[in-house]
Amino acid sequence: MRLHGAVIVGLLCVVVARDGGAAGQGGAQQPNILFFITDDESAVERSAYGWSKLPTPAFDRVAKDGVLFTNGFTTAPSCAPSRASVLTGRHFWELEQGGFIQAFIPEKYPTVSQILADDGYEVARTGKGWGPGSHPTLGIASESLGRKFDRETIADPPKGVHDNDYAGNFAKFLKTRDASKPFFFWAGVMEPHEPSGPDNYRLLEKEFGVSLDEVPLPPFMEDTPRKRQARANFLYEICLADRHLARMLASLEERGLLENTLVVVTADNGTAISDGSQALRGKASPYDLGCHVPLAMMWPARVPSGRTVTDFVSFADFAPTFLEAAGLDVPAGMTGRSLDPMLTSGKSGRVEPERDFMITGLEWHGEFDPESRSCRSIRDDRYAYLVRYANVDGQGQPLDTAALVMPVKEELYDLEKDPWQLHDLASDPAMAAAASGFSTGHYLATVFRQETGVTPLKYGAAASTGR
Numbered sequence: 237m238r239l240h241g242a243v244i245v246g247l248l249c250v251v252v253a254r255d256g257g258a259a260g261q262g263g264a265q266q267p268n269i270l271f272f273i274t275d276d277e278s279a280v281e282r283s284a285y286g287w288s289k290l291p292t293p294a295f296d297r298v299a300k301d302g303v304l305f306t307n308g309f310t311t312a313p314s315c316a317p318s319r320a321s322v323l324t325g326r327h328f329w330e331l332e333q334g335g336f337i338q339a340f341i342p343e344k345y346p347t348v349s350q351i352l353a354d355d356g357y358e359v360a361r362t363g364k365g366w367g368p369g370s371h372p373t374l375g376i377a378s379e380s381l382g383r384k385f386d387r388e389t390i391a392d393p394p395k396g397v398h399d400n401d402y403a404g405n406f407a408k409f410l411k412t413r414d415a416s417k418p419f420f421f422w423a424g425v426m427e428p429h430e431p432s433g434p435d436n437y438r439l440l441e442k443e444f445g446v447s448l449d450e451v452p453l454p455p456f457m458e459d460t461p462r463k464r465q466a467r468a469n470f471l472y473e474i475c476l477a478d479r480h481l482a483r484m485l486a487s488l489e490e491r492g493l494l495e496n497t498l499v500v501v502t503a504d505n506g507t508a509i510s511d512g513s514q515a516l517r518g519k520a521s522p523y524d525l526g527c528h529v530p531l532a533m534m535w536p537a538r539v540p541s542g543r544t545v546t547d548f549v550s551f552a553d554f555a556p557t558f559l560e561a562a563g564l565d566v567p568a569g570m571t572g573r574s575l576d577p578m579l580t581s582g583k584s585g586r587v588e589p590e591r592d593f594m595i596t597g598l599e600w601h602g603e604f605d606p607e608s609r610s611c612r613s614i615r616d617d618r619y620a621y622l623v624r625y626a627n628v629d630g631q632g633q634p635l636d637t638a639a640l641v642m643p644v645k646e647e648l649y650d651l652e653k654d655p656w657q658l659h660d661l662a663s664d665p666a667m668a669a670a671a672s673g674f675s676t677g678h679y680l681a682t683v684f685r686q687e688t689g690v691t692p693l694k695y696g697a698a699a700s701t702g703r
């Protein structure tokens with residue numbers, strides 16, 4: 237019987253240490269870690285994934301000199317729970333208040349940044365750290381990411397673009413850091429989060445050579461000049477973010493630090509597509525546009541380059557990866573699983589066969605009754621299945637606590653035929669019969685229910701014990 241790797245780690249309390257743990261005690265040189273995370277960007281926006289033609293050469297370089305992940309997923313399509321998973325190595329549903337936006341991460345959950353700092357790493361950040369949170373004094377705050385480097389600014393930035401010179405701040409950090417220590421630097425780029433400047437589509441063409449007619453529109457969007465402009469205004473900021481990444485890589489190179497730095501490039505959650513009734517297809521939705529994010533990693537000293545890996549990789553896997561890379565023990569409570577064996581394997585394709593599915597979901601994204609975005613989703617190479625659950629009954633009255641986990645709607649998509657998840661097959665009788673045979677069916681009845689507390693309505697019902 238196959239089990240999710242995260243479950244195995246959680247049950248057996250596996251303690252991981254590379255090279256016998258010597259790296260943490262002065263053996264092999266501990267790597268630096270640069271974690272570069274943009275705000276609100278789906279994987280498809282990057283040309284490396286084949287749909288968009290947007291030039292992001294720095295991201296492409298990281299992929300070429302390291303590994304491109306084709307199935308990188310945030311745990312939740314929302315800023316704070318997504319970032320909380322990165323820091324704690326847990327899925328959002330394991331973090332109590334940390335699973336919500338505008339709440340806090342309870343202090344009992346150790347963060348990778350604090351563990352690294354305790355081991356002697358210099359921890360610092362620029363831009364957006366963990367957040368947004370409304371009660372940071374009750375739990376961790378952005379300060380858990382060490383010293384802030386935000387003073388370097390860009391004079392007269394384009395409209396909608398923050399004036400933080402992220403790359404300049406990283407260079408400042410490199411100049412002033414204690415060179416005897418390895419570092420963990422969190423580059424929290426606040427682009428391409430909306431609002432975007434209204435005329436930046438002109439800059440996209442002028443500076444990056446992408447004209448309006450080359451801007452790709454998801455097929456559910458109406459193709460109008462105004463919407464093309466809005467998309468281009470947004471995409472421009474991705475190019476700007478990539479320019480910062482290029483400068484950061486150059487700064488590392490100039491100082492001879494690139495060789496032993498683990499560089500991770502990703503985005504916290506998917507693209508916010510403002511398209512009226514279709515707005516939930518991206519950010520804050522359980523679809524790929526909400527959860528499937530760009531992901532590339534390089535570490536020249538240790539990770540063979542030029543590979544494309546199809547394993548399903550979660551944001552909960554980052555913290556164990558960073559700790560193992562540093563030769564440190566992974567706390568038993570971290571349910572993510574280190575990517576270090578995969579990174580160092582030299583293999584492409586599906587490296588670890590058990591990484592053949594992903595569970596994501598959301599509790600809340602600031603909406604108010606009666607709207608509910610609460611959902612859980614499971615996705616494998618072929619199918620995506622999701623359940624939504626309500627926070628009010630049919631009369632608009634709040635449900636009691638027990639009822640809050642009751643699913644009210646399910647959706648099923650065949651990604652091979654319908655990659656944009658536009659044609660819900662959940663009510664198709666033929667699909668229901670076929671679904672019981674696909675690999676996802678197994679997980680719906682076992683791991684999905686165990687990990688998320690939600691019983692699927694149909695496809696997992698036969699094998700579940702009921703609730």
Ligand SMILES: [Ca+2]
Nearest residue numbers: 275276315504
């Ligand atoms: Ca975000």
